[in-house]
Amino acid sequence: QVQLVESGGGLVQPGGSLRLSCAASGSISNLISMGWYRQAPGKQRELVAAISSGGITRYGDSVKGRFAISRDNAKNMGYLQMNSLKPEDTAIYYCSAVNGNFRTTWGQGTQVTVSE
Numbered sequence: 001q002v003q004l005v006e007s008g009g010g011l012v013q014p015g016g017s018l019r020l021s022c023a024a025s026g027s028i029s030n031l032i033s034m035g036w037y038r039q040a041p042g043k044q045r046e047l048v049a050a051i052s053s054g055g056i057t058r059y060g061d062s063v064k065g066r067f068a069i070s071r072d073n074a075k076n077m078g079y080l081q082m083n084s085l086k087p088e089d090t091a092i093y094y095c096s097a098v099n100g101n102f103r104t105t106w107g108q109g110t111q112v113t114v115s116e
Helices: none
Strands: 004-007 010-012 020-023 033-039 048-052 057-059 066-073 077-082 092-097 104-106 110-114
Touching: 004 092, 004 110, 020 033, 020 092, 020 110, 033 066, 033 077, 048 077, 057 066, 077 092
Parallel strands: 010 110
Antiparallel strands: 004 020, 020 077, 033 048, 033 092, 048 057, 066 077, 092 104, 092 110
8 A cells, every 4th residue: 555745735825836745655656546635724625637647637616727637657656737826725735546446545735725
């Protein structure tokens, strides 16, 4: 079971960009999917984006057209490029991975704050 470590969060102004990274402790090539979720204070965790082993992507409605998910199997890395950030994107962002046994692993999260 891989372990996941997120990085790249921080403070950014509205309209800015950030790139989150998710480093896996082992091979990700056999993972069914990798994904990014977020949780804002007082709200439930929600899907931001996910990518299958075959490269099929899906996005939450609120981020479509602004965010892009990718994975690099050779480097055992996942990424989330976030553009045109809005204050409502402020949340803790979590990386996730689903293995062949449909077991989900979570990272510890990285804070993203969008504010003037």
